[in-house]
Amino acid sequence: MAELIIISTLNGVLFGLLLFLMASGLTLIFSMMGVLNFAHASFYMMGAFIGFQIAKWAGFWPALILAPLVVGLAGAAVERFGLRTVHAHGHVAELLFTFGLAFVIEEVIQIIWGKSPVDFRVPRALDFPAFTIFSTNYPAYKLFMLAVSISIFVALFWLLKRTRVGMIVQASLTHPKMVAHLGHNVPLVFMSVFGVGSALAGIAGVIAGPALVTQASMAALLGPILFVVVVVGGLGSLQGALIASLLIGLLQTFAVSVNLSLADIFAGSGFTPAPKTILEDLWRVTIAQVAPILPYLLLMIILIFKPTGLFGTRES
């Protein structure tokens, strides 16, 4: 039991921080544009594939630096030459634009790398067990992912809360016109936030690629969870995004490893539902089986009872 708790906590925090790398960019972009960027997870996937390719040519470490740069530039270009024009036509147009973009990225990736997973391996320098708890070997690569995520998280908070650029970004999230009236180049701020947000998703892609499966469906698998994180955390709130990321990360990791069902919980009560009824089926469903539903259930509950999210101030 102790082993399960420790390993699940580590994995949950890791998954949560990985989500945060993506959710932080998404939530900033969300509060800036007022709409969800459906293509955000696609930048994560782009990071994984471009990282894979650069790793093949030049090794993992150059890939870790270059792939996010490429993805960041791609993100900035999408804002500058696409969204900035579409923005004038309202939120629905923007939403559909990012929706289309997500499909374009997925199709292009399939054309280049095919539909099957690519062989993105953990770099040899990190391919060893870092420590052994009870009987489980914990891979060094996962600790490396943890370290990268935490460093970026600290750097991002420092940048936003302690620097002048961060203050301009914070002010632009809520009052872009006023910031422009003070002589700050707000369109440039928007493009940079979009670029940096995409680059963060790219970093998540590069480091998650070798640990998870690098395939053309990885954006579609992760995208919906990101929206849950942003809504639960609260629009435009980095603290909220962090807490929600960790919450969802832990919720999912713990839920899949708990095999309890209602039947187990009420085993002592003496109640058993009539055989071959719906109730009997429900009685035997384990928490692990409903784990994938939990984040979306949380999303719905939050939207009903606290539409601003846990830390948000504006309504989503």
Next chain:
Amino acid sequence: MLEVRALNAYYGKSHILQGVDLDVGAGEVVSLLGRNGVGRSTTVKAIMGEVRAVGHVRFKGTDIAGWPSYRIARLGLGYVPEHRDIFPSLTVRQNLALGQKKAGLDGRWRADDMLTMFPNLARRVDTAAGVLSGGEKQMLTMCRTLMGDPELIMIDEPTEGLAPLIVKQVGELIREIARRGVAILLVEQKLAIALQISNRVYVMGHGRMVFQGTPADLKASEAVRREWLEV
């Protein structure tokens, strides 16, 4: 310093500005008067590039019509909108700092001056600006724009909804701005203040100028006041 000629603006099908002409000279205090909804705020928004408009707008000899707001601001035109858009999550000090176009770029105004002038702001200098009172927010937005060292500042309805004591403070700040040689274009409802501090006044009605002259001219012209100003 500021020359506006034949400025037209539209909101959908409504023709809001119907050929506005306006001048503000260097160091001059000019008030733009008129009832609600005649297009005074739209005029300053159009000058600042926030509302799309057709016409000629020259500032310091440069044609700024169609420019993005941030470039107009960098040229030395300051704008304090009527909604007191302070940045609520930033502190008072950070709000003031963002008024500067570049960090540490000191002009006629320094943060310390502002805080000496307004002890209320000084007391709350490290608190989030979102908790300030309406009057304090008004002072902060004006001070913040001044931190960018504008040569002309356009102030939209600075005294609206404020207590008489605060209105007096706003008036004093406007006088101080003028003393330091900054030109002012003031959009105001309160006739008394505008007449006291202005060199010239314009009266707007239905999207165009219906009167221009000195405060003394306006005082003398009862017909204009009755038709376009009094409620």
